[in-house]
């Protein structure tokens with residue numbers, strides 16, 4: 001007698017989660033390459049520049065230190081946590097206790113996803129903008145929670161209006177995730193928006209989670225605000241940072257979370273059950289990276305700013321009504337009228353080999369847009385734009 005049980009039936013918590021957008025793009029890209037097209041991939045936001053050579057040298061030295069070959073310790077090295085706290089003090093004027101208010105992560109994605117597991121029960125609600133970086137929701141879905149998605153509208157310069165959360169969900173809301181400078185819209189938020197968000201979280205007893213992944217990638221003199229600069233924010237919130245973008249260390253998997261000690265303590269508790277912390281040698285190298293002179297960041301910002309201008313100018317010439325972003329490594333652009341985001345992106349890959357991300361990869365609220373990642377040199381970006389022109393793709 002054969003069993004009626006499907007051995008490979010996946011758990012409900014996974015079945016409800018849509019595939020990750022970048023995985024879908026890989027399929028489209030592979031099909032274009034099979035046809036003989038040489039693809040220009042401006043889909044995933046993976047920095048193309050190398051990690052600073054000094055950081056690599058520091059890593060090589062750290063690899064030779066046998067103390068780094070053991071399990072690294074859940075809390076991270078004291079010296080790395082202190083370097084993070086010092087960087088925060090220098091950069092934002094915010095005091096942090098390196099022992100309780102700082103936690104190194106195996107990339108910020110890891111911490112963002114695991115945080116919800118610490119606080120969300122089935123039936124609890126997490127508030128997040130739509131569109132948004134998928135990991136801001138996925139931990140909640142894996143925990144069996146529910147989402148209250150707040151639209152980001154161009155008419156409001158993509159700033160979500162938290163009062164749109166329906167009362168029935170607000171009563172069950174436990175966490176709010178948000179991120180400015182924003183992936184995918186490249187929008188920035190004024191300090192007052194952060195103040196309003198902190199006030200909303202305090203009033204509603206929410207855990208506030210701000211993701212400042214693009215802290216340093218800001219142009220034309222613009223300086224993003226840290227959540228923790230806002231008075232009272234540390235009572236209710238934490239902020240996530242990554243080494244991936246500022247230091248071109250995406251493959252190293254390193255980031256950190258700072259802020260409210262009670263929130264960090266619970267994330268630490270989840271992590272003690274799921275990982276062993278960040279490789280010690282990477283912590284040594286990341287600590288060193290945080291001490292690099294500002295000129296490193298300035299050069300990177302100048303590079304992205306030039307790329308932004310190439311892409312914005314080129315898309316504008318093709319008739320796209322695109323906004324010149326003040327920060328991030330992305331350009332967020334409306335698709336031609338009457339087209340769906342996914343269809344536009346799939347058709348563009350098929351005809352030109354140029355890969356963008358459909359806005360819907362970040363939620364239904366991304367419909368009508370595509371995202372360009374500024375992860376190629378200027379001549380390559382120019383070639384991508386030329387291919388669009390030659391294929392007759394315009395707004």
Ligand SMILES: Cc1ncc(COP(=O)(O)O)c(C=O)c1O
Pocket residue numbers: 045106107108109110133179183211213241242243244250253254255
């Ligand atoms: C908003 C945002 N947060 C976090 C991450 C992931 O960073 P990490 O490499 O530290 O996991 C990304 C990556 O693109 C991002 O866009």
